[in-house]
Amino acid sequence: MVVGDASLDIDTLVIGAGPGGYVAAIRAAQLGQKVMIVDKGKWGGVCLNVGCIPSKALINSAHHYEHMKHADQFGLSVENVSVDFTKVQDYKNSVVNKMTSGVEMLLKANKVQMFQGEAMFINENEARLFNEQEAPRYRFKNCIIATGSRPIELKPFPFGGRILSSTEALSLNEVPKSMIVIGGGYIGIELGQMYSKFGTEITILEGADTIMPGFDKDMSSLVVKHLKQNKVEIVNGALAKSAEQTDKDVTVTYEVNGETKSVTADYLLVTVGRRPNTDGELGLDLINVKMTDRGLIEVDDQCRTSIPHIYAIGDIVPGAALAHKASYEAKVAAEAISGLPSKVDYKCIPAVAFSDPECAAVGYTEKEAKEKGYNAKSSKFPFGGNGRAVTLGGADGFMKLVHDADTGLVLGAQIAGVEASNMIAELGLAIEMGATIEDIALTIHAHPTLGEITMDTAELAMGHPIHTLAPKK
Structure with missing residues (x-):
């Protein structure tokens, strides 16, 4: 590495270009900061390259294959259905390339400086960026660490071979x-x-x-x-x-x-599970950032570490290791650096599994709500009572809506069924804005859509369901 060279000045250094890092860099640049982002891998991080996006592309192909094998249920006859997995991988790679190139374009369009390589702290205000060609040193006013996580490797099962x-x-x-x-x-x-x-x-x-x-x-x-x-x-x-x-x-x-x-x-x-990327050559031990015994970086409600001008977000801080949580924290950190009063509020983080059927949840379960002191009730509506779900061959599913029986306030929701990942957003908004089950029931939902399930579940919660029978008292 180069020693004794002069440091280049920037406002904000972002380490990591995943859904936390690249979002932080763009938001910080929008707020007028001079931003440098560094990542040793491809832009988009684990999520876009070897996580969320490629897995969903393969899952999508698998769903199409299964539907073709069972096309007779839709009145179709499809013969000689087969898998060319090389082409499936080509499709997945094309999706990944499109998304990662899009991130690169957005970073450039927002005038974010980009460095392909690694970063190592020299002290609390300087970091060395390095790759095989160069090793510049940067002096920063603020830093956002967003280095993500990696799969946990168990000693009896070392990765490699099969x-x-x-x-x-x-x-x-x-x-x-x-x-x-x-x-x-x-x-x-x-x-x-x-x-x-x-x-x-x-x-x-x-x-x-x-x-x-x-x-x-x-x-x-x-x-x-x-x-x-x-x-x-x-x-x-x-x-x-x-x-x-x-x-x-x-x-x-x-x-x-x-x-x-x-x-x-x-x-x-x-x-x-996954392990936070807080070890290695990053040099957190050189600047004495306070960490937990699990290797997570401790932060306050503005994502600020024990060093006031250094922030941390995503999988390397306590809480769920979710891409959308990282992106949310990214905006909070970038705005906090700019002096805005942004703070994290985790009451409404959705969790989604792209299983079959899809599963999605937000807010409290009935049990959790009762433990919080609410007079909680839950209502469960079957997907079989929804025309759109039936036409999609997705009658096997349900929505469970949790509300406070005293105020009608929506407290949580759990969905298992086709398109649950997309449906959960409306319930997240309801909780965020303090909506009641009556607010949802009185909102006109287009027909025939899966969204009607949300309205029907709210009507069930109010005691006057239209498309299912009220439970016997």
């Missing part, structure tokens, strides 16, 4: 005949279910007594039903112990109910 993280699982050049998935969280379920639709024999080993433990049990039970329809084997209460691989397959030994068992497959996918 043991995959989610990153490698998105880039296979073939549809495996079989795959073992350790971890039944939303990532494991999304990828496992995707491959099962393409024809892979899937075995899921989950340590808890249910998959997708972060979601309402009614929701995960519906996903389990669909997984079993695709002949996915789910082993709950399983403790994975070791793996042995050859050049052709991998065998996992696990324990369940005190009994040792084993299963062999083409590949092993390990999805047991």
Whole structure:
């Protein structure tokens, strides 16, 4: 590295160009800051390159393939349906390239300086940026750290060969005949279910007594039903112990109910969570940023660290590791730097799993609302009572709406069904603005749309449902 050279001055240094970093850089530039963003990978971070976007592209292809195989339910006859996985990967890559090039264009259009490489703190006000060609030093007034996370690697299951993280699982050049998935969280379920639709024999080993433990049990039970329809084997209460691989397959030994068992497959996918990228050469230890024992950076309600002019957002701070949370915090941090009174408010962060059916939740469950002191009630409306859901072949689903029986205030919602990921936004807005179930019921929803389910669930909550029967008292 270069030593003794002069520092270049900027207002704000953003480290990391994922959905937290690039959003922070653009918002800061909009507010008049001179911004430099640095990332050692491609613009868009994990989300756009090896996470959210490529996984949803593959899931979309899997859905289309499944629909074509069962086209007869829509009165269609489709013969000789097959998968050319090379072309599926080409489609996925084209989506990724379009999105990442779009991020690059937006950064340039907002006059954000861009550096492809790594960053290392020299002190609280300076950082060295470096790649194979250069190593400039920058003096910054403020810094936003948005370095994201990576898959957790377990010692008995080191990544490599036929043991995959989610990153490698998105880039296979073939549809495996079989795959073992350790971890039944939303990532494991999304990828496992995707491959099962393409024809892979899937075995899921989950340590808890249910998959997708972060979601309402009614929701995960519906996903389990669909997984079993695709002949996915789910082993709950399983403790994975070791793996042995050859050049052709991998065998996992696990324990369940005190009994040792084993299963062999083409590949092993390990999805047991993600680790914050706060270690390595970033140099956080050199500037003494206060951190938790889990390697997360402690921040206040403006995303400010223990060093007042250094901020941190996304997967490296406490809270859910979600791309949209990172983007939200990015705007708060950029605005706080500009002197605006922005602060984080996490009461309305939606959680979405692109399983089949999709699962989405926002706000409180009925149990959580009662624990908060509300006189909470929940109302559950079936997708089978909605004309649009039935025409889409998606009658198997439900919406659960949680409200305060004393005030009618909307407190939360859980949706399992077709397009749940898109439907949850209206409920998030309702909670954010302090809407009541009457507000939703009186809002005219277009027909025939899935959005009517929200109106129907609100009417059910008020006691006068039109498209389902009121529960017996």
